[in-house]
Amino acid sequence: MKVLVPVKRVLDYNVKPRVKADGTGVDLSNVKMSMNPFDEIAIEEAVRLKEKGAATEVVVVTIGVAKAESDVLLTARAMGADRAILIQTDEEVEPLAVAKLLKAVAAEEQPGLIILGKQAIDDDSNQTGQMLAALLGWAQGTFASAVEIAGDRVKVTREVDGGLETVDLKLPAIVTTDLRLNEPRYATLPNIMKAKSKPLLKKTVADYGVDASPRLKTLKVVEPAKRTAGVKVADVDALVGKLKELGVAA
Amino acid sequence: MKALVWVEHDNQVVKDATLSAVTAASQLGEVHLLVAGKGCAGVADAAAKIAGVGKVHLADDAAFEHALAENVAPLVAKLMESHDAVLFPATTTGKNVAPRVAALLDVMQLSDILSVEGPDTFTRPIYAGNAIATVQTSDPKLVITVRGTAFAKAAAEGGSGVVEAVASTGDAGLSSFAGAEIAKSERPELTSAKVIVSGGRALQNSENFHAIIEPLADKLGAAVGASRAAVDAGYVPNDYQVGQTGKIVAPEVYIAVGISGAIQHLAGMKDSKTIIAINKDEDAPIFQVADIGLVGDLFKVVPELTEKL
Numbered sequence: 001m002k003v004l005v006p007v008k009r010v011l012d013y014n015v016k017p018r019v020k021a022d023g024t025g026v027d028l029s030n031v032k033m034s035m036n037p038f039d040e041i042a043i044e045e046a047v048r049l050k051e052k053g054a055a056t057e058v059v060v061v062t063i064g065v066a067k068a069e070s071d072v073l074l075t076a077r078a079m080g081a082d083r084a085i086l087i088q089t090d091e092e093v094e095p096l097a098v099a100k101l102l103k104a105v106a107a108e109e110q111p112g113l114i115i116l117g118k119q120a121i122d123d124d125s126n127q128t129g130q131m132l133a134a135l136l137g138w139a140q141g142t143f144a145s146a147v148e149i150a151g152d153r154v155k156v157t158r159e160v161d162g163g164l165e166t167v168d169l170k171l172p173a174i175v176t177t178d179l180r181l182n183e184p185r186y187a188t189l190p191n192i193m194k195a196k197s198k199p200l201l202k203k204t205v206a207d208y209g210v211d212a213s214p215r216l217k218t219l220k221v222v223e224p225a226k227r228t229a230g231v232k233v234a235d236v237d238a239l240v241g242k243l244k245e246l247g248v249a250a
Numbered sequence: 251m252k253a254l255v256w257v258e259h260d261n262q263v264v265k266d267a268t269l270s271a272v273t274a275a276s277q278l279g280e281v282h283l284l285v286a287g288k289g290c291a292g293v294a295d296a297a298a299k300i301a302g303v304g305k306v307h308l309a310d311d312a313a314f315e316h317a318l319a320e321n322v323a324p325l326v327a328k329l330m331e332s333h334d335a336v337l338f339p340a341t342t343t344g345k346n347v348a349p350r351v352a353a354l355l356d357v358m359q360l361s362d363i364l365s366v367e368g369p370d371t372f373t374r375p376i377y378a379g380n381a382i383a384t385v386q387t388s389d390p391k392l393v394i395t396v397r398g399t400a401f402a403k404a405a406a407e408g409g410s411g412v413v414e415a416v417a418s419t420g421d422a423g424l425s426s427f428a429g430a431e432i433a434k435s436e437r438p439e440l441t442s443a444k445v446i447v448s449g450g451r452a453l454q455n456s457e458n459f460h461a462i463i464e465p466l467a468d469k470l471g472a473a474v475g476a477s478r479a480a481v482d483a484g485y486v487p488n489d490y491q492v493g494q495t496g497k498i499v500a501p502e503v504y505i506a507v508g509i510s511g512a513i514q515h516l517a518g519m520k521d522s523k524t525i526i527a528i529n530k531d532e533d534a535p536i537f538q539v540a541d542i543g544l545v546g547d548l549f550k551v552v553p554e555l556t557e558k559l
Contacts, residue, residue, distance in 0.1 A: 016513065017377040026381055095349070096358045123376055124494070125361045130319065130349035139320050139424035142346045145488075155428060160342040161441075161497070163432040163489055167318065169425045179478070179495055180488060215358035219371065219384040227520065230541035232532075236554045239526070242542050246524055248445050248470055248503050249559050 001112030001149075001171075003046040003055045006102055007039035007076055009068040010122040023220040026122075035072045038117025040079070040184040041177040045147060046115050047080035048182065054149045055113070061085040061105055063093050069200065077195035078187030085201045089212070093205070095123075097212035099131035104208040106136060111172065113154065118143050118176040129176035139169035143178040251279030251369060253392075254307075254333040256326065258343055259285065259293045261315065266442045267339030269300065269403035271396040275337045276302050276404070277366040278392075283307065283411065284329060286322055288315035291413075298411035301404050306411045311418035316427035317343050323350035325419045330355055335392035340498075344395050357389035364400040378494040378517035398441060399500035399521060433487050435474075440490070443473030445503045448492055448519070451479035452508025452529070452548060459485040462548065463507060466556045475499065475519075477509045493518035508548045511536030528552065 011017060012032040020027050049055040060076040062068045066088055073084040087101055106114065119126035133140035141147070141156025145164065148155040149171075157166045159178045187195070205212050233239050243249040253275040258265040268283075275281045281302055285294040286309040294308040307329060313321040326336055326347070336351060338344030340362045352359040363372040364382065371386045372394070440446065447467040453459045459480065467474045475497070476490040492499055494517035504522035509515060511527070511534055519525070520539055527540035530547050537543045544551060 011377070013514075017380045019381045026377055094358050096353065096356075099353060121378060121494070124378065125359070126345050127349035127352070127359050127361060130346065131353035131359075133319075134323060134350040134353035137424075140346070140350065142319075143342060158342075159488055160430075161489065163430060163487070165316075165430040166428040167425050168428045170423070173424075180482070215387060215389050216360070217386045217388065219386055221376070221381050221383045224375070224379060224382050224520075227525075227539050227541075230525070230537075230539075230543060232537070232543040232545060235546075236544070236551055236558060239542065239544050239555060240558050242526075243470075243503075243559070246503055248472075 001055050002057045002059060002109060003049060004106060004109055004111035004114045005042045005046045005058060005060045005081065006114070006116050006128070007043065007060055007062050007072055008036045008120045009033050009062065009064050009072045010036045010120055013037055013121055019221055019223045023222060025218065025221050033067070033071050035075055036117050036120045038119060038177050041179065041181050042115040042117050043076050043079050043081060044182045044184040045177060049149065050080070057082050059083055059085065059109055059111070061087065061102070063087040063089060063098055063101055065090055073200060074192060074195050075187050077198040078191040079185055083199040083201070085203060087203045087205060089205045091212065092214070093212050094214050094216060095125050095127035095131055096215065097210060098128050099135055100210045101205065101208055101212070102132050103135045104210060113171065113173060113175065115175045115177060118178055129174050133174040139173045141167055141169050141173060142176045144175050145178050145180045147175055147181070251334045252282060252332070253278045253280065253335040253337060254282050254284055254329055256336065256338040256344065256347070257283050257285045257293065257297050258339050258341055259287060259290060261287045261290045261293065264293060264296050266403060267341050267398045269406060270398040270401040271337045271339045272300055272302065272404040273401040274363065274366060274396045275335070278335055278369060280304055282333065284309065284326065286314040286317070286325055288312050294413045298413050299407050299409050300411070301408040303409045303411035306413045307416045308413050309416050309418055313418060313421040317347065318425050318427065319347045319350045320422040320424040322347050323354055324422065326351045327354040328419055329416065330391055335394060337394045337396050340395040340397050348393055348395050352393035355391050355393065357391050357393055358387065359393045359395065360385065360387060361395050362397045363394055364397055378513055379520065380513065397498060399498055433489050437467060438471070438473045440473045440475055440492070440497050441499055443501050445470050445472035446475045446499055446501045447472045447505045447507065448475035448477065448509060449480055449485070449507050450477040450509030451483060453480060453485055456485045462552050466552055469556050469559045477515045506536050507552060509536055510534045511539065
């Protein structure tokens with residue numbers, strides 16, 4: 001079974017985003033970009049499935065600028081993906097269009113399982129995996145904290161409000177990763193060197209005949225309201241007094 | 251505009267998150283509800299009493315018992331033939347189902363909205379709440395998830411909706427429910443609690459977490475939360491997690507104990523009315539958002555606080 005893993009290049013999670021003064025968006029010039037953390041977990045899971053013999057090949061795909069090749073796809077192959085596909089575009093592509101492109105990739109690659117991150121930490125949409133499942137007519141196991149393949153089914157334990165839930169899905173299926181699914185391995189230097197010789201296929205959005213024009217228009221982006229500076233209290237008695245003022249303590 | 255709201259329930263009671271989605275929907279137009287489940291007629295009757303509700307569509311079928319997205323999304327998509335918008339609470343169920351509906355309708359979803367600015371214009375957080383975007387959609391149908399803490403809850407009583415059965419779209423045959431492990435708690439639910447006491451990595455282990463955080467929470471009648479660090483270290487189960495990747499909360503009072511205040515955590519709690527921080531590091535970022543701060547060793551300070559309350 002082949003596993004397809006879509007990944008996204010995003011502002012590194014350690015960088016504090018700065019809103020542009022003209023309100024058009026977040027400033028992404030000269031800042032560190034990395035693989036979306038949930039996508040690292042997706043690759044790790046795919047590679048582990050291969051190591052267990054449940055998967056035969058791991059193919060990673062990204063849609064984005066040319067730099068995604070070095071920022072994201074190299075890391076993915078160094079972590080253990082067998083080959084990579086870059087669908088190059090300089091435009092922002094919304095989850096719906098991403099899902100349509102991925103559907104086209106799935107038609108060519110015929111994976112048995114597609115593992116995505118549950119959300120990207122830039123647009124925080126949490127949509128692409130579910131949309132792709134709908135377009136393909138496949139089952140979906142979102143927010144996964146455990147994945148177990150048995151024959152032509154996959155059992156996915158999901159993190160839901162209040163606890164965990166397990167669903168049994170027919171393959172092929174979609175899985176989206178939650179943080180506790182696994183701990184991604186580091187791409188070691190020798191593996192990064194080796195990754196450079198692993199295959200990379202370059203495509204464009206037009207190659208797939210998908211209309212990727214945006215449905216949403218961002219009118220403005222602003223910083224959230226700032227909280228006013230607070231006070232520090234000297235001791236527990238003062239804090240008790242404050243809690244009484246707030247009416248949460250008798 | 252006719253807006254349909256997905257009622258979140260456990261086949262017994264309507265979950266609170268639904269009430270915030272009803273408020274958001276009422277800003278768009280006429281509010282209809284969808285109750286899909288198994289043996290959930292009682293839920294539909296209760297939903298009909300929510301203030302401002304018109305029709306309540308009831309889809310009662312074993313296929314909908316566990317709200318599996320594969321079965322529920324076609325039902326919602328079918329109802330969208332006669333509605334202009336569908337709103338889900340941005341809970342794990344809403345987030346699971348809504349995008350599947352959007353793709354079936356070939357529209358982009360608006361995730362986690364904070365406000366309704368117009369019939370096609372909404373605000374939503376991006377970059378873990380570090381920026382707020384105003385977005386306008388050009389799609390003919392709206393699929394929306396609603397951040398519960400951003401909208402007041404509609405009154406659960408006073409409405410006079412009419413319950414109407416709708417035909418089931420059946421079981422898609424793609425998935426089945428295999429079981430659940432729901433954490434049991436006597437305390438208030440995290441997302442609806444007025445007061446939350448949250449613990450972080452500084453608690454050092456699970457025993458300390460229970461021995462220090464829980465008595466304080468019980469004294470205040472508060473829910474217990476945790477930072478991702480505390481959850482990852484195994485001090486408490488993951489459904490305690492407050493943050494970008496956990497629950498988003500906005501209580502009256504949020505008490506952060508031994509939490510440094512990483513942006514992933516702040517994204518989940520910075521809309522709390524009053525934030526109180528207890529941390530021994532006076533430079534911890536949590537103090538930049540805290541209304542009231544106490545610099546001190548939590549192992550001394552918190553038991554003393556619990557005793558004096």
